[in-house]
Amino acid sequence: MTLILIRHGESEANFANYWTGWLDVDLTSKGIEQAQEAGKKLTDAGIVIDAAFESVLKRSIKTAQIVLEQNRCLFVPEIKSWRLNERHYGALIGENKDQMAAKFGEAQVQKWRRNFEEIPPLIKENIDDRRYKALDPRLIPQSESLRMTSERVLPLWQDRIWPLLKEGKTVLVCGHGNSLRVLIQYLESIPKDEVDSIMVPNAAPLLYQFDSFGQISNKKIL
Template sequence: MKLILIRHGESEANFANYWTGWLDVDLTDKGSQQAREAGKRIKNSGLMIDCAFESVLKRSIKTAELVLEEAKAIFVPEVKTWRLNERHYGDLIGKNKDEMAERFGKDQIKKWRRDFNEVPPLIKKNQLDRRYKNLDPRLIPRGESLSMTSKRVLPLWQDQVIPRLKNGETVLVCGHGNSLRALIQYLEEIPENCVDEIQVPNATPILYSFDSNFTIKNKTEL
């Protein structure tokens, strides 16, 4: 059973150094090229992707599509889900990280970014589009800790990803830095006080192989 995790390629927000969260920003040209190179590495490794899961944000969607194209798997089913969205950064969304560090101090910024239970300042009201119109409003946060992000990601893993893996499919999950950190923390049973050590680089495929009990047999960066 094989699982490929990949964070989207460099986004406009990564380049400009501001918080995005659920803000929908595009890939840079570099980010698109990173995604293509990742797809080529997957193809060259001999892996054949059977399905893909993506967030509903275009930086994830475009990355997955480019990866699938280069991996010769453009035809496979794709599932877009809000559960893979980036962590909701609340009132920090759209604000420059360096400017916020000057305002609140580096220690506080580190807590907001890396602590498992630290919740950022909440946004007063979400300005969300129709992609969320069928979602129960009670599920839409105004800001999230990594712990809260994990609680919305794990049902996807348990209800949709695991059955496909059990069916012998190789599954691609294209998410964001924090939605993938939450999943990695769960899969590897990393203590909450060590989650700040989990690094998820842009457009770097991470391959997990599992045994029948979903114990990790191997983990490789492609």
């Protein structure tokens, strides 16, 4: 049972240093190269992907598809879910992180980014986007803490991802910094007050192998 977690390659927002959240920004040319390199690393390691999970944001989708192409696995099922979206940063979306640190202080910005319970200022109105039309409006947040992000990510793990792993499938999960951070926190039983220690770099494949009891038997970064 092999799980591959990978954050999307560098995005335009990563490059410009602003909060992205549910904004649908593209990969940079560096991000594309990072995804290609990640796919090559998996192929060179003898990893063969059976299924891929992605968010509904193109930086995740494109990264996953580039990885699959490099792995010669473009034909495998791809499951796109809003549950893997980046954390919703509310009114901080589109704001430059350095400018917000100058305005509110480094300590407050760090709380917004890494404190498990901290909810950034609410957005007044979400973007009208048809990819969420089928969702109950109550599921669409105006901002999220890391706890709230975890609460929407884990049902996807329990209902869709883990059952495939139990079948012996090798599963790629291509998400975002925070949607993967909370999944790692859950898988490794990391205390919530240590969640800020979980680093998720762009396009660095993180491999987990599980034993027959569902316990992590091996972990490595390619």
